[in-house]
């Protein structure tokens with residue numbers, strides 16, 4: 001069954017408007033299933049965790065199902081899935097816990113391609129513990145990471161390597177598995193920021209062999225939330241910053257305070273949607289029964305998720321190529337990152353550019369007047385913007401495609417960009 005863009009768009013109530021959502025790396029729209037899951041939770045079983053009464057029991061079943069669903073999305077165990085408010089907060093928590101293991105002079109490797117959420121927590125930890133930060137640079141020509149820097153910088157004193165899976169600014173996909181091999185060879189742990197890869201491809205933490213991996217469901221069609229995968233032994237062994245009555249067992253020991261339960265129900269809905277994308281027979285629509293909950297790993301679901309995400313990635317590669325080709329026809333426009341279509345398996349369709357003589361905010365404003373929503377600035381990829389020398393000029397304009405965008409929308413963007421007014 002080919003990728004049916006009309007069926008896909010029909011799942012997203014927000015897409016009924018005339019707006020063109022190219023702000024996806026900042027947050028995606030949600031399918032109806034997510035809204036239904038959240039509403040169902042709030043109406044049917046809104047309760048706190050661990051009670052003896054039916055709403056609390058039903059609420060816990062939803063939370064369990066959300067962990068199991070994310071486990072199938074990431075290919076791990078449900079008790080290796082930690083929910084939290086967002087990726088940044090989860091990362092600050094884990095980094096503080098890992099800091100306790102650091103000695104003065106230990107080294108942490110970070111990259112200039114990362115979002116600050118996978119840099120600043122490590123800078124803070126280094127400051128607290130007297131550790132040394134080593135920076136991996138990027139190739140300016142195509143915004144890929146300098147893999148030779150990892151080789152040179154990872155050594156006997158390296159304790160943590162923090163690397164992104166895909167750049168939120170320029171779209172580069174990094175060879176995380178290769179970084180993990182280098183880090184593990186010296187006994188260092190690897191923390192992967194998969195926030196911008198999750199909406200665009202299949203994540204397999206077992207294949208990557210990473211120690212931690214964080215993502216944000218609101219970037220992959222779910223509600224505002226964060227999810228962290230941690231290897232079971234590490235989640236068990238590391239100290240969590242928690243209150244005493246809370247469980248000492250993972251994942252609960254890492255899920256501080258009362259969680260956003262309706263948010264977890266919504267994340268379950270987002271995974272169900274991705275599963276639907278990969279279903280052989282989409283006429284079945286989404287499982288109508290909201291009470292049907294899978295609370296363990298389900299290999300069939302994993303298979304459908306992998307299939308759905310592979311279909312989505314194929315579609316996005318074609319759309320991304322159209323976007324890059326269209327942008328390249330515009331005078332004075334510079335794209336930062338990979339532009340060779342033969343290499344589009346090394347990027348997600350997040351494309352940043354500048355136009356000579358134009359402030360990025362002016363371009364974003366004019367696009368907004370045409371109901372085309374894009375980001376401008378550094379989008380917290382501060383190191384990237386500084387390294388590319390665009391920070392002082394207002395950063396870049398970022399067009400971030402999702403699988404629900406269309407060729408017509410891309411063409412509309414190119415037309416408007418071709419008619420910018422002074």
Ligand SMILES: Cc1ncc(COP(=O)(O)O)c(C=O)c1O
Nearest residue numbers: 086087088115117168195196216
């Ligand atoms: C690559 C990347 N990492 C981390 C974050 C931060 O995620 P959150 O808002 O969930 O803290 C973002 C948000 O834009 C991002 O794009």
